[in-house]
Amino acid sequence: MEITEKAPAKINLGLDVIGKRSDGYHELDMIMASVDLADRVTVREIPEDDVIRIQSSSSFVPLNKKNHAYKAADLLKKSFNIKKGVEIYIDKKTPVAAGLAGGSSDAAATLRALNLLWDLKLSLPELAKLGEQIGSDVPYCVYGQTARVTGRGESVRPITNPKKSWVILVKPEFGISTPDIFRAVDLAEISHPDIMALETAVAMADFPEMLAQLGNSLEAISIGKYPLIEKIKQRLLDSGADGVLMSGSGPTVFALCQQEKKARRICNGIKGFCDEVYLVRML
Numbered sequence: 474m475e476i477t478e479k480a481p482a483k484i485n486l487g488l489d490v491i492g493k494r495s496d497g498y499h500e501l502d503m504i505m506a507s508v509d510l511a512d513r514v515t516v517r518e519i520p521e522d523d524v525i526r527i528q529s530s531s532s533f534v535p536l537n538k539k540n541h542a543y544k545a546a547d548l549l550k551k552s553f554n555i556k557k558g559v560e561i562y563i564d565k566k567t568p569v570a571a572g573l574a575g576g577s578s579d580a581a582a583t584l585r586a587l588n589l590l591w592d593l594k595l596s597l598p599e600l601a602k603l604g605e606q607i608g609s610d611v612p613y614c615v616y617g618q619t620a621r622v623t624g625r626g627e628s629v630r631p632i633t634n635p636k637k638s639w640v641i642l643v644k645p646e647f648g649i650s651t652p653d654i655f656r657a658v659d660l661a662e663i664s665h666p667d668i669m670a671l672e673t674a675v676a677m678a679d680f681p682e683m684l685a686q687l688g689n690s691l692e693a694i695s696i697g698k699y700p701l702i703e704k705i706k707q708r709l710l711d712s713g714a715d716g717v718l719m720s721g722s723g724p725t726v727f728a729l730c731q732q733e734k735k736a737r738r739i740c741n742g743i744k745g746f747c748d749e750v751y752l753v754r755m756l
């Protein structure tokens with residue numbers, strides 16, 4: 474038997490760093506949304522006992538225990554004393570180290586898929602709780618729907634009927650290490666987007682207000698290290714994007730557009746400037 478789950482990329486419509494915790498992580502307040510750029514994770518029983526085999530269409534992801542999908546399978550095997558072997562195939566579409574939580578979403582998809590394959594009957598909150606042990610973005614990715622996310626990333630409150638729009642994702646050639654960006658956070662210096670106001674705008678489907686409240690405390694740090702991010706933002710704004718922001722710790726920049734025609738024009742325009750460009754919809 475084999476089971477396939479989609480692993481959609483996420484964007485941070487808002488990301489506020491509130492403080493530093495004693496465990497070294499940061500206290501965050503975020504609005505996260507998923508888009509229809511997705512890896513596909515397929516899990517399949519194999520005859521070898523106690524083996525987790527990882528395969529992928531991408532040469533950029535580790536095919537060993539460092540893979541977030543491996544960590545997810547290992548966690549379930551240890552938590553529920555499962556001795557069966559499994560092969561996990563990751564059909565990779567989301568760029569790696571991009572600020573789009575590709576690895577976390579693969580881990581979440583693996584948790585959901587193995588929950589079915591091994592008939593564990595775990596609820597989404599139970600899978601999200603397990604996911605905390607793999608990475609801060611995993612609990613959100615277990616749900617994969619627009620949500621207010623707080624704490625280290627473990628507290629996820631879905632927003633019903635959120636405002637959706639077209640999204641243009643622009644990924645520069647380089648990747649960014651999330652720990653490097655968090656290490657550079659100076660709480661006295663960073664900006665603080667109004668996440669409450671953003672949540673209200675998203676929940677009320679008030680697009681102009683949603684655009685006005687987009688913000689990311691980490692953006693200035695990543696731009697300081699990689700000025701190309703600012704240039705991409707400016708290009709997207711100049712070409713008429715309704716709103717523009719860096720996702721997560723970067724480097725991917727996303728632009729929001731209400732009209733499909735305009736989104737397609739902007740997408741085609743930016744392709745000459747950056748190689749990796751995707752036109753997607755919020756889920």
Ligand SMILES: C[C@](O)(CO)[C@H](O)COP(=O)(O)OP(=O)(O)OC[C@H]1O[C@@H](n2ccc(N)nc2=O)[C@H](O)[C@@H]1O
Binds near residue numbers: 485497498499574624
């Ligand atoms: C930037 C975001 O993508 C926003 O959604 C996430 O906060 C990052 O999530 P992630 O990549 O799953 O992060 P993890 O793998 O848990 O942590 C990577 C590193 O990021 C830093 N980190 C992450 C999350 C958090 N709330 N505070 C942190 O300081 C820590 O240095 C940690 O060692």
Ligand SMILES: Nc1ncnc2c1ncn2[C@@H]1O[C@H](COP(=O)(O)OP(=O)(O)OP(=O)(O)O)[C@@H](O)[C@H]1O
Binds near residue numbers: 541575
């Ligand atoms: N399944 C996976 N897919 C992508 N990267 C993976 C995976 N497993 C492990 N990794 C490693 O994780 C690191 C971060 O990759 P990922 O694509 O998840 O970054 P990201 O989009 O910046 O994540 P986030 O937005 O959660 O900070 C990479 O260095 C990669 O080698």
